[in-house]
Amino acid sequence: MSTWRELAQQAKAWPFAEARRILDRIGGETPDKGYVLFETGYGPSGLPHIGTFGEVARTSMVRHAFATLSDIPTKLVCFSDDMDGLRKVPDNVPAPEMVRENLGKPLTDIPDPFGTHASFGAHNNARLQGFLDFFGFDYEFVSATECYRAGRFDRALLTALANYDAIMDVMLPTLSKERQRTYSPFLPVSPKTGRVLQVPVLDRDVERGTILFADEDGERTEVPVTGGHCKMQWKPDWAMRWFALDVDYEMAGKDLIDSAKLGNRLVSILGGKPPVGFHYELFLDEQGEKISKSKGNGLSVDEWLTYGPWESLSLFMYQKPKSAKKLSFDVIPRNVDDYLAHRRNYHDKDDAAGQLENPAWHVHCGAPPVPEGGPSYSMLLNLASAANTEDKATLWGFISRYTPDVTPDSAPFLDRLVDHAVAYYRDFVHPAKQYRAPSAEEAAALRELLDKLRALPADADAETIQGEFYAVGKAHPDTFSNLRAWFKAIYEILLGQQQGPRLGSFVALYGLANFIALAETTLHQHEDV
Structure with a gap:
């Protein structure tokens, strides 16, 4: 009988295909750092959103597929780009004037408007970690500020300085003529104001590891590129991070394909090897337009979790990641029932090969729970509709009579599902009811x-x-x-x-x-x- 590893070598599910690409990149051998590094990035100027969940969930699926194929250790890093200068005051934050007074400073140098953490960046980082912990992701949190200021990026930054001209040769053709005149891959942090400055580099000294620039008051100022005195523009920064951490795998949205190609060229200039990349398609709203945080036309994680379990959201992320998909409330019932069907089919199959291809295997990292029985999500909605009720106990009355051995205690997932169905019926089904008279x-x-x-x-x-x-x-x-x-x-x-x-x-x-x-x-x- 074939082992799981042998079957995984032939598995067609996309996480296995990605895992095999990673094995090819490292030649099947453990990297010098001792592990394969998976990375996801996060911009902490706002709260975690559904795209954050999708990227970490999908990366975790690939990581687990890799662990099935190989004994090489792995690590998932969730990287927060918290040294970015804040460009605008986010919506719905308290003390907006205080935040406005600190625009341009790294997020980790701006006081927390919520008053709960040492900085605005620390507050949002804590929200990110709480978000990831809620879903049980296995990850290591890494802060850009800590990497820059503690010297973790120093070698990579000095390497970038030594290759300044080659980096500029890659970047300048991608910029407008006006931007080319002021562009620098290094963004100095003003010693006087603490702001991250978008200013041209007037001179540089590779031996001393410094750059010269005009500070906000016009004074010519020299600072090291190391030790947190500078950060890099985001595209060179992305490549520098790949080089510094020796990242093996990172996925990103389809809108970042060109940026990733630039990053591959830049990391090669630094002497590193580009990671294996995967580009997923973006989500669409009900009108077929791309989801945008600024437009607010998306669906939040909290909203999905009001009407469906996290397992259904994970399934949504697993299914056809390279195809554009509508992300709206009406996709939730179908995804919940699809998840239930996959979970049931996984345990009905005897062949391990079929189980490896089952989405439930990837949603649950190889261990889908045994089905509990009871009605589907759509059936629960129809029960609520027929009984015209938002009362959970009423729905359980129907379930218990039909399947007396299924109770809230014996079927906790079904009990959660009833809660979700009641909420969905209340907010979407009941308001849309339109009865008609029979002929x-x-x-x-x-x-x-x-x-x-x-x-x-x-x-x-x-x-x-x-x-x-x-x-x-x-x-x-x-x-x-x-x-x-x-x-x-x-x-x-x-x-x-x-x-x-x-x-x-x-x-x-x-x-x-x-x-x-x-x-x-x-x-x-x-x-x-």
Whole structure:
């Protein structure tokens, strides 16, 4: 029988394909630093967002795939670019005037407007780490400020200074004529104001490791490029970081492909080896436009987690990362049910090869939990819709009657799912309900259906109930052109929606008597109009 490692060598899932590229990069041998380094970057001028989750989740999937292929140690670094000079006051921060007075300074030198940490950068870094810890990611947090000021980047910075002209030869053609006149890959920190300055370098001394520039008051000032007296422009900085840390793998959005290509050239100039890169497609909103933090047209992690479990968000990130996908509230139910199906299929399969290709394997780092049973997410929404309830206990009443061995204690994931379904029903399904009156022919068909359902035993199974729906729909070809039209009419008349569940399964769960009562009440209401 093949081992997991042998099967992983042939696995087609994209994390395995990425892991094999990393093995090729290092020649199958442990790097001199003793481990393979995966990196994700974070700009801490704002709070972590759904893109942050996606990048760390996807990188973690590749890391786990690599660990399945090889015994070489790995490390994931979440790097905060917190020495950047703050360019504008973020929205919705307290004490905006205080922040405005400190614009241009590194984020780690700006007082925390929230008053909880030593600096604004420290505050946002803490939020990032809390965010990552909530999801249980295995990572090491690294601060740019600490790397610059503690000397971790000194060798790389001196190497960049020695290759200043070659770096400029790469960067200048990418800039406008106006920007070319003032561009420098080094951004000095003013000794007088503490601000990170976008100023030209007037002279440089490779032996002394210094640059000369005009400070904000016009005085010619010389500072070392080391020790936190300078930071680099972001594209050279990205390459310098790859070189300094010897990064083996980093992914980024499709919008950064050209920047990554520049970074590859720059890290080679420094004498390093470009990391393996992966570029994922960006998300689209409901109108098909790219998600933008500045536009505020995206979906936040907190919003997703209100209506669906984190596992469904992780699945969303796993699926087709190189394809543009709509990121909106209406994709959540489908992703939740897809996750449940993958988790169930994983445990139904006997072959390990199929399990390695299952998305649930990647969502759960190789150990998907055993399914708990109970209804799907969409079925929970339909239960709430039929019962017209936002009460969790009511939904559990239906579940417990249909599957008595499933309880909130024995099925904690399902219990979470009920919470999510109640919230989704309250905020999206209920406000969108639009009932319609049945035509005379439709009402007659519904009454015929009720007669057949009344003749069934109270514990009739889903297939038996479904058969009665089929029989009545087929018996009225002049009213319903096909079974889909028949089911659509039932959804619109009884549930106030155009789509719905498989009715046999739904009625078995909701209760035969409950469904009959719902239909009778609806028909009587329209008869009285």
